[in-house]
Amino acid sequence: MKLLENKVALITGASRGIGEAIAVKFAEQGAHIAFTYLSSDERAKALEERLAGFGVKARAYKSDAGDYAAAEQLAADVMKEFGAIDICVNNAGISRDNLLLRLTPEQWDEVMQANLKSVYNLTRQVMKPMMKARAGSIINLSSIVGVKGNPGQSSYAASKAGIIGFTKSIAQEIGSRNIRVNAIAPGFVETDMTHYLKDGGAEKWFEKIPLQRFGKPEEIANVALFLASDMSSYVTGQVLSACGGMNT
Numbered sequence: 001m002k003l004l005e006n007k008v009a010l011i012t013g014a015s016r017g018i019g020e021a022i023a024v025k026f027a028e029q030g031a032h033i034a035f036t037y038l039s040s041d042e043r044a045k046a047l048e049e050r051l052a053g054f055g056v057k058a059r060a061y062k063s064d065a066g067d068y069a070a071a072e073q074l075a076a077d078v079m080k081e082f083g084a085i086d087i088c089v090n091n092a093g094i095s096r097d098n099l100l101l102r103l104t105p106e107q108w109d110e111v112m113q114a115n116l117k118s119v120y121n122l123t124r125q126v127m128k129p130m131m132k133a134r135a136g137s138i139i140n141l142s143s144i145v146g147v148k149g150n151p152g153q154s155s156y157a158a159s160k161a162g163i164i165g166f167t168k169s170i171a172q173e174i175g176s177r178n179i180r181v182n183a184i185a186p187g188f189v190e191t192d193m194t195h196y197l198k199d200g201g202a203e204k205w206f207e208k209i210p211l212q213r214f215g216k217p218e219e220i221a222n223v224a225l226f227l228a229s230d231m232s233s234y235v236t237g238q239v240l241s242a243c244g245g246m247n248t
């Protein structure tokens with residue numbers, strides 16, 4: 001028996017990186033996958049086909065996570081197509097790194113909208129069918145940076161810290177309905193988002209990481225699988241660090 005047999009998972013931002021790894025991992029474990037992206041049409045199409053290869057239903061939706069009306073439409077479309085939303089992974093996110101003196105109001109708003117408002121937008125939608133079903137697992141991608149802070153990443157860190165407060169609050173609001181809400185706080189993971197860090201030499205970052213390497217998207221997907229499945233049935237309101245030991 002697979003861990004997510006016949007569950008329906010909605011994953012935001014799965015055309016690349018961590019979201020893509022989560023979609024593949026969940027499909028391998030028998031989940032039907034609805035996923036979103038912003039602009040990578042070809043990658044989304046290719047992933048749709050790859051996921052279908054696992055014998056599950058898979059559908060890509062071009063939907064801006066920061067747009068409330070789009071989230072409302074997305075949840076309605078997924079319910080129509082799949083008939084349920086058992087698992088929601090709020091993964092879509094961006095970074096616009098800059099020292100505060102140079103950080104423009106537009107950059108601040110862009111990050112807050114894509115990273116934090118997005119989590120409010122979709123959680124508010126998916127909790128409705130989950131409350132009816134009296135079951136659900138919501139997983140929000142925070143970051144080690146939201147826990148510790150990082151120079152040059154004040155907007156990103158604030159958005160990721162906001163996700164932690166949101167996660168803990170909603171876990172308390174809807175725990176009585178058997179809906180679990182948890183966050184993952186990855187450290188540095190090898191994706192397009194962290195590609196630029198390697199330009200100056202990855203080794204200098206390894207000094208700060210007890211495991212002395214960046215994480216792989218699949219390693220974050222394994223944590224998401226645990227939180228999505230019944231393996232974590234008594235876990236809610238938690239922030240699970242997957243950071244190679246950076247946060248000890």
Ligand code: NAP
Pocket residue numbers: 012013014015016017018019036037038039040041063064065066090091092093094114141142143144185186187188189190191192193194
């Ligand atoms: P990534 O490689 O840059 O991929 C981002 C994904 O999100 C893409 O699929 C992108 O779609 C999508 N996306 C971006 N803005 C969106 C929007 N407004 N609406 C819908 N989709 C949107 O990022 P990643 O490294 O995999 O990160 C995934 C999540 O993990 C993010 O929340 C990030 O903050 C968090 N995280 C990452 C790391 C890390 O080291 N990589 C560490 C801690 C936390 P398109 O392809 O269409 O642009």
